[in-house]
Amino acid sequence: MYVAIKGGETAIDNAHALLAEKRRGNPAVPELSLTQISEQMALAVDRVMTEGSVYDRELAALAIKQARGDLVEAIFLLRAYRTTLPRLATSEPLDTAAMAVQRRISATFKDLPGGQVLGPTFDYTHRLLDFTLAANGQDVPTPEPADEPLSADLPRVAELLNQEGLIETAEDGEDGPVGDLTREPLTFPAGRDLRLQALARGDEGYLLALGYSTQRGYGNSHPFAGEIRMGEVTVEIVPEELGFPVEIGTVTVTECEMINQFKGSKTQPPQFTRGYGLAFGEAERKAMSMALVDRALRCRELGEEATVPAQDEEFVLSHADSVEAQGFVQHLKLPHYVDFQSELVLVRALRAEAEARAEQEKGSEEKE
Amino acid sequence: MSVPSLATGFDDPVQDGQRVFRAVLDAMSRPGRIVPLPRLPEIPAGLHASSAAVALALLDLETPVWLDEAASPAAKWLRFHCGSPLTAAAGDAAFALIADGTRLPDLDLFPIGTPDYPERGTTLLIQVAALAKGRGHRLRGPGIEHETFLDAEGLDEALWRHMAQGRDRFPLGHDVMLLSPDALACLPRSIILED
Amino acid sequence: MSATLEGYNFAYLDEQTKRMIRRAVLKAVAIPGYQVPFGSREMPLPYGWGTGGIQVTASIIGADDVLKVIDQGADDTTNAVSIRRFFRRTAGVATTTRTEEATLIQTRHRIPETPLREGQILVYQVPIPEPLRWLEPRETETRKMHAFADYGIMHVKLYEDIARFGRIATGYNYPVMVNGRYIMSPSPIPKFDNPKMDRNPALQLFGAGREKRIYAVPPYTRVESLDFEDHPFEIERWERACALCGSTESFLDEVVMDDRGGRMFVCSDTDYCESHRPDRSEQEAAE
Structure with a gap:
C-alpha cells in the first residue's frame, strides 16, 4: 500500500519534539541564559541584530538560543518577528560624528584630531587558542584607564578631506525621505538609500566575498579605510504632536567610510570618492565589506563602466539576503516528484526518439 | 459648541474589511456582475455606504486619494479612518473617489500606468444612482464567460466611451468600480466594451 | 475562532x-x-x-x-x-x-x-x-x-x-x-x-x-x-492506469517498489483517487 507520506502531522510533531530535545542537548549541562548569550556571544548577537534588522539584544539572544547557534536561522527568526511589529515612527538620521566612541581608527593618516583609539579589537591579538579560557580559569585583566578622557570633538576623516575639496560631498537628494525595501519591493536601478539598506541586511559572508573580489582585480577601486568608528549614538524621533526631536535611546553601531581614488570623469574633477558601511553593534568586518560593495555599486552615478560582479547592482542586491537565499536553496528539500515525473516522461520519450534515430542511421549505413 | 461627530468605521475592521474586499474581488474578477456590499453602521457625508465600505477596506496611508467636489465632505472622515493623504493633483492619485457620477472630471488626467509598471494606473471609484444588469452596455473579456450587460443610472455616458477606448491602451488604463448605494460592479481595464 | x-x-x-x-x-x-x-x-x-x-x-x-x-x-x-x-x-x-x-x-x-x-x-x-x-x-x-x-x-x-x-x-x-x-x-x-x-x-x-x-x-x-502549428502542445500520457482507483485520466506518480525496477503508478491527486476507488461505496456501506 502506498502510504509513504501519510501521517504527515504526526511526523511533523515528532520532528519538532526531537528538535527541542537536540536543542537542549545533555540535560546534565546547565541551560544557557539569554544574558549569557548576550554578554559572552556578543558579536553573534550583533550580527543577528544587524541582518535581522532589529536592535534588541535579548530577542537576538533568544533567536540564537532557539536556532541552536545557527546565525542564519536566528536572523530568519528575528526577521519573521519583525514583520509583526507596528511602525511607530521613523528616526532622525543618526549623528555618528557625535558618537560616544569606543574605537576609532584611520588608515589614511598617522594621527588626526582626537587620535587613534584602538578599543576592544581582535586586530593585534595573536590567534593562539587560549587553554586557560577552556578551563574557565582566566582572570579578566583590568584595562588601564587612559591618562586623559577622549576628546569630545572627533571630526570625521572625510570632513577633514572635505576642507580641501578633495572628496566628494553628499549628493543632492541624499537628504530626502528614505525608502524601505521591507515595505516596497526593490526595483532597479535602486537609489542609494535602498542599496545601503539591502547591504546592511545582506549576508556578511556574501558581502565579504564580493568586497574581497574588488580588491583582487574584479574591480579597480583602490580603497583606503578612511575611518572606522564604533560606539554609542543616540536615536531621536520627532513625534507628530511635538514637532521637535526627542531622544528615545542609544544604539551601538560600527561605521566605516572607505575612501577611494577617482581619476575624474567628464562631469567631475579628480577627487576621492566614498563607500559607506554601517552595522549594529561591533561588526567591523561587515561594515568594511559593505563599504567596499557600496563603492563598487556607485559606478553608475560616478560614470564608471560596470564590468565586474560587484558593480552589477541587480546581481549583487538580488542575492544578498540570507533569509531569501537560504529559503530557496533549502526548498529543494520539498517534494518535487510531480515535476520529476514530467521530466521522467519527457527524458524517456527523448531517449526513445534518439535511439530510434540512431537505429535508423545504422540501418541505412549498413545498406550502403 | 457642539462639534459634529464623525461617522464611525467598520464594527469589526478585520472581518468586515475581509468581507468587503472579497465582494470587490468577486466584482473585479467578474466584470459587470453586481455584487452587494455589507452595510455600514453609519454613512459619512458625501458618500454611499458602499463607497465608504470600499474605502475602509482598500485605502490607507500608502494610497493618495483624489476627491471630486461632491466627495469633499468626506475628506475628514477619510483622513481619520483610512489615514490616506488627499491629493489635489490627479496625476498623483492611486485612487479617485468621484461621488457625482454625472459630472466626471477629465479622466485623462489620472495616470494609466507605464508599459513597465501598468499597475500604477489609477483606480476610479465612481458613485452612481443605481446599477442594472441584463441591459445597457455589452461587456466581454476576462472574467466573463460569453457576454454580459450592465447599465448605470446617474453616470455620465463619457465613462463608457472612456472604457471602450481603453482597449487601445491596454495593458495601461484605469480600473473602475461603479458604486450604487448598496452594491458595486467593476470595469477593469481588460474589459471589451462595444456600444 | x-x-x-x-x-x-x-x-x-x-x-x-x-x-x-x-x-x-x-x-x-x-x-x-x-x-x-x-x-x-x-x-x-x-x-x-x-x-x-x-x-x-x-x-x-x-x-x-x-x-x-x-x-x-x-x-x-x-x-x-x-x-x-x-x-x-x-x-x-x-x-x-x-x-x-x-x-x-x-x-x-x-x-x-x-x-x-x-x-x-x-x-x-x-x-x-x-x-x-x-x-x-x-x-x-x-x-x-x-x-x-x-x-x-x-x-x-x-x-x-x-x-x-x-x-x-x-x-x-x-x-x-x-x-x-x-x-x-x-x-x-x-x-x-x-x-x-x-x-x-x-x-x-x-x-x-x-x-x-x-x-x-x-x-x-x-x-x-505556447506551441507551433506543426508542433502542437501535447500533455503527458501513461500507458498504465492508477493502481489504486484505475483512473486513466489523471496525472500519475511513479512509485519505486523495490530495487529491481519494480514500479507502481498512482494518482498524484489523493482526493480524486480516493473518491474514484471502485471499492469505496462498498467500504462506506460496510462502515
Missing part, C-alpha cells in the same frame, strides 16, 4: 499588509498574466516554501472559507500539512481535503483533477514568477520584454527545442500566453495541468513571496500553452 494563535492577528498578517496585498491582487486581476510587484513580508515559514501563496491566502481568507491545501496534488504531504495547520492556528478556518467542498485551495505544483467551479479560488505557490528568467536573468530586461510584448526570445527557445529534439523539451512550468497579451509562468505544474487553466470558471491567483510578485488569471480567461 477562539482557537486561533494568541498575540497574532486573524490570518497572521496585520491589516495594513493585507490591504497592500489586496490592492495588488485587484490590479493583478485587472491585468491578467502581468506580475504585480508587492511588498512581500517575511513570513514565519521560509522563502521558497510557499510564502507568496500563504500571503495571498492570508489576505483573502475569511471566517466562512473552507480551505484545502495540496502539495504535489496530495493533502497529506508534509508541506501541505504544515501550511494547513498554519491557517488552522492563525485563522481558525474549516479545512477539507475534498476539492468540491473547498472555497479556497492553496496548491503547490498541481491543479486538482476535479474540475473547479465558479466561486472557488485557486492560489498557486510560485518560486520563480518570471517565465523568461531562464532565458534572460535580468529583471530590467524581462520587464521591457513584457512591456512591449517582445517575446521573440521565447519563440526562439521553443523553436531551437524542436530543431534539436523534435519537440518542445519542457515537462513542467510550461509557459502560457494569458488573454493574448502576457506570457506567464503557470508555476511548476506539470504541463498535463496546463489545459485546466484555460477558461477555468474559478479565479486563479499566483503568489511569489521571495520574488515579491502577484499575478492572476480571472475566470473564463484564455490561457494558451
Whole structure:
C-alpha cells in the first residue's frame, strides 16, 4: 500500500519534539541564559541584530538560543518577528560624528584630531587558542584607564578631506525621505538609500566575498579605510504632536567610510570618492565589506563602466539576503516528484526518439 | 459648541474589511456582475455606504486619494479612518473617489500606468444612482464567460466611451468600480466594451 | 475562532499588509498574466516554501472559507500539512481535503483533477514568477520584454527545442500566453495541468513571496500553452492506469517498489483517487 507520506502531522510533531530535545542537548549541562548569550556571544548577537534588522539584544539572544547557534536561522527568526511589529515612527538620521566612541581608527593618516583609539579589537591579538579560557580559569585583566578622557570633538576623516575639496560631498537628494525595501519591493536601478539598506541586511559572508573580489582585480577601486568608528549614538524621533526631536535611546553601531581614488570623469574633477558601511553593534568586518560593495555599486552615478560582479547592482542586491537565499536553496528539500515525473516522461520519450534515430542511421549505413 | 461627530468605521475592521474586499474581488474578477456590499453602521457625508465600505477596506496611508467636489465632505472622515493623504493633483492619485457620477472630471488626467509598471494606473471609484444588469452596455473579456450587460443610472455616458477606448491602451488604463448605494460592479481595464 | 494563535492577528498578517496585498491582487486581476510587484513580508515559514501563496491566502481568507491545501496534488504531504495547520492556528478556518467542498485551495505544483467551479479560488505557490528568467536573468530586461510584448526570445527557445529534439523539451512550468497579451509562468505544474487553466470558471491567483510578485488569471480567461502549428502542445500520457482507483485520466506518480525496477503508478491527486476507488461505496456501506 502506498502510504509513504501519510501521517504527515504526526511526523511533523515528532520532528519538532526531537528538535527541542537536540536543542537542549545533555540535560546534565546547565541551560544557557539569554544574558549569557548576550554578554559572552556578543558579536553573534550583533550580527543577528544587524541582518535581522532589529536592535534588541535579548530577542537576538533568544533567536540564537532557539536556532541552536545557527546565525542564519536566528536572523530568519528575528526577521519573521519583525514583520509583526507596528511602525511607530521613523528616526532622525543618526549623528555618528557625535558618537560616544569606543574605537576609532584611520588608515589614511598617522594621527588626526582626537587620535587613534584602538578599543576592544581582535586586530593585534595573536590567534593562539587560549587553554586557560577552556578551563574557565582566566582572570579578566583590568584595562588601564587612559591618562586623559577622549576628546569630545572627533571630526570625521572625510570632513577633514572635505576642507580641501578633495572628496566628494553628499549628493543632492541624499537628504530626502528614505525608502524601505521591507515595505516596497526593490526595483532597479535602486537609489542609494535602498542599496545601503539591502547591504546592511545582506549576508556578511556574501558581502565579504564580493568586497574581497574588488580588491583582487574584479574591480579597480583602490580603497583606503578612511575611518572606522564604533560606539554609542543616540536615536531621536520627532513625534507628530511635538514637532521637535526627542531622544528615545542609544544604539551601538560600527561605521566605516572607505575612501577611494577617482581619476575624474567628464562631469567631475579628480577627487576621492566614498563607500559607506554601517552595522549594529561591533561588526567591523561587515561594515568594511559593505563599504567596499557600496563603492563598487556607485559606478553608475560616478560614470564608471560596470564590468565586474560587484558593480552589477541587480546581481549583487538580488542575492544578498540570507533569509531569501537560504529559503530557496533549502526548498529543494520539498517534494518535487510531480515535476520529476514530467521530466521522467519527457527524458524517456527523448531517449526513445534518439535511439530510434540512431537505429535508423545504422540501418541505412549498413545498406550502403 | 457642539462639534459634529464623525461617522464611525467598520464594527469589526478585520472581518468586515475581509468581507468587503472579497465582494470587490468577486466584482473585479467578474466584470459587470453586481455584487452587494455589507452595510455600514453609519454613512459619512458625501458618500454611499458602499463607497465608504470600499474605502475602509482598500485605502490607507500608502494610497493618495483624489476627491471630486461632491466627495469633499468626506475628506475628514477619510483622513481619520483610512489615514490616506488627499491629493489635489490627479496625476498623483492611486485612487479617485468621484461621488457625482454625472459630472466626471477629465479622466485623462489620472495616470494609466507605464508599459513597465501598468499597475500604477489609477483606480476610479465612481458613485452612481443605481446599477442594472441584463441591459445597457455589452461587456466581454476576462472574467466573463460569453457576454454580459450592465447599465448605470446617474453616470455620465463619457465613462463608457472612456472604457471602450481603453482597449487601445491596454495593458495601461484605469480600473473602475461603479458604486450604487448598496452594491458595486467593476470595469477593469481588460474589459471589451462595444456600444 | 477562539482557537486561533494568541498575540497574532486573524490570518497572521496585520491589516495594513493585507490591504497592500489586496490592492495588488485587484490590479493583478485587472491585468491578467502581468506580475504585480508587492511588498512581500517575511513570513514565519521560509522563502521558497510557499510564502507568496500563504500571503495571498492570508489576505483573502475569511471566517466562512473552507480551505484545502495540496502539495504535489496530495493533502497529506508534509508541506501541505504544515501550511494547513498554519491557517488552522492563525485563522481558525474549516479545512477539507475534498476539492468540491473547498472555497479556497492553496496548491503547490498541481491543479486538482476535479474540475473547479465558479466561486472557488485557486492560489498557486510560485518560486520563480518570471517565465523568461531562464532565458534572460535580468529583471530590467524581462520587464521591457513584457512591456512591449517582445517575446521573440521565447519563440526562439521553443523553436531551437524542436530543431534539436523534435519537440518542445519542457515537462513542467510550461509557459502560457494569458488573454493574448502576457506570457506567464503557470508555476511548476506539470504541463498535463496546463489545459485546466484555460477558461477555468474559478479565479486563479499566483503568489511569489521571495520574488515579491502577484499575478492572476480571472475566470473564463484564455490561457494558451505556447506551441507551433506543426508542433502542437501535447500533455503527458501513461500507458498504465492508477493502481489504486484505475483512473486513466489523471496525472500519475511513479512509485519505486523495490530495487529491481519494480514500479507502481498512482494518482498524484489523493482526493480524486480516493473518491474514484471502485471499492469505496462498498467500504462506506460496510462502515
